[in-house]
Amino acid sequence: MQPAFTVDDATLLETDLTTCHLLVLVGRGALSYVVFDPAAGGKFLALKSYNFQPQKLAVADLEMIEQVFDADKLLFTAFRSVLLAFDTANSTLVPEKHYSPQLKKEYMHMAYPEKLQEVVLADILPPPLSVVNIYSADKDLLGFLRKEFSTDRVVHAHSALLQAYPYDFDFRNSEGIAYVAVQRNRFTLTIYSGGKLVNQQEQPYQTGLDVVYHLVNTLRLLSLDEQKVKVKLGGALTSDSLVYQELYKFIPRLEWVQRLPEFQYISKMQEIPGYYFHNLYALALCV
Known part of the structure; x- marks a missing residue:
């Protein structure tokens, strides 16, 4: 499987990736990631985006993602950390003052019907947002990604956007x-x-x-x-x-919408319109 977008340069080979974060965005029929180096002043060093036909069953999407792993060896690098972000799931916002962790499934199913093989997660967003983003993800897909990346760090894509938009002038x-x-x-x-x-x-x-x-x-x-x-x-x-x-x-x-101004981007990224991957770059705010 070939990526739809590949952006990197020689700095990637010259960088100790064990100091970098891998930020992975899983969407419907898509998997994208960026390599983010906080030690270089908050710089994005590489980006790849894979697209495939969205499937009705999550197990079919999982099969396509497994093919991405077979083809892309950079994903198995020993990064400082890996953050998984889901843009595949239903989500609902609850004011933090009304949120109870024991009731997150009830909050979720007031807005959306319960799905087979779902796991319900929650992102407590930092002040001044004072909201909790409750969302569901496919249990098997989440389990596969957690195992492959050896990470428990998971967020929803909307949580990143909510933290990114206040940086807009x-x-x-x-x-x-x-x-x-x-x-x-x-x-x-x-x-x-x-x-x-x-x-x-x-x-x-x-x-x-x-x-x-x-x-x-x-x-x-x-x-x-x-x-x-x-x-x-x-x-x-x-x-x-x-x-x-x-x-x-x-x-x-x-x-x-423009690129987040507080980060740095390699020159090849600046040749791509910033609004193309705004939601992917926003994940750096969740590290």
């Missing part, structure tokens, strides 16, 4: 701001008003108009004006994509 936009992180056939919408989180949800889509509909409808339900709210778009998209074109028709303040 427009985060406290007076008219509100909406971040749209687009993946294959789905997107995550995160909305802030006055710097406070008011909504995060994941929605499926088939056309660009689906994204517009969900975005505009959610903004109006929150009493925000889509003509004034700033919308920042991230994902493996281009200005020619149908999602961008439809949003451009209806959203006057549409921009691309």
Whole structure:
């Protein structure tokens, strides 16, 4: 299996990887990772992204991920630590003051039906967020990745995004701001008003108009004006994509989300639009 994206340079060979973190993002029909070196001023040294046809059964996705492991020997390097992030699961946010670890399954199943072979996990996000992200993952997939990487460090992709967005210069936009992180056939919408989180949800889509509909409808339900709210778009998209074109028709303040400014990136990464892997880079905030 060949990666869809490979980005690295000679510095990777010159670096002691035992001082680096491997940040792995598992999505529907995708596995991506970056090598992150905190000793080099917080620098990303390498990135790979694999795509395959999403499967209805998690066991089929697991078979594809096993093929990635067979093909990519860098994954077996002795890194300082490995962080696993899931973007494959249902998730729900609960205010930390109302959260009880013993009730995380109950919180989860109030929002989503129980699945076979699921394990329910929770990320307690640091202040000032004061929320807990509760999510489920496939038990076999989680077990395989934990065993292969010898790690118990697990987060949800949305937890990383929630920690990344406040670094954006427009985060406290007076008219509100909406971040749209687009993946294959789905997107995550995160909305802030006055710097406070008011909504995060994941929605499926088939056309660009689906994204517009969900975005505009959610903004109006929150009493925000889509003509004034700033919308920042991230994902493996281009200005020619149908999602961008439809949003451009209806959203006057549409921009691309940018790379996190507090980190460093090798020159080849800077040649790729920063919004392509914003959710992957954000995992460095969870190390």
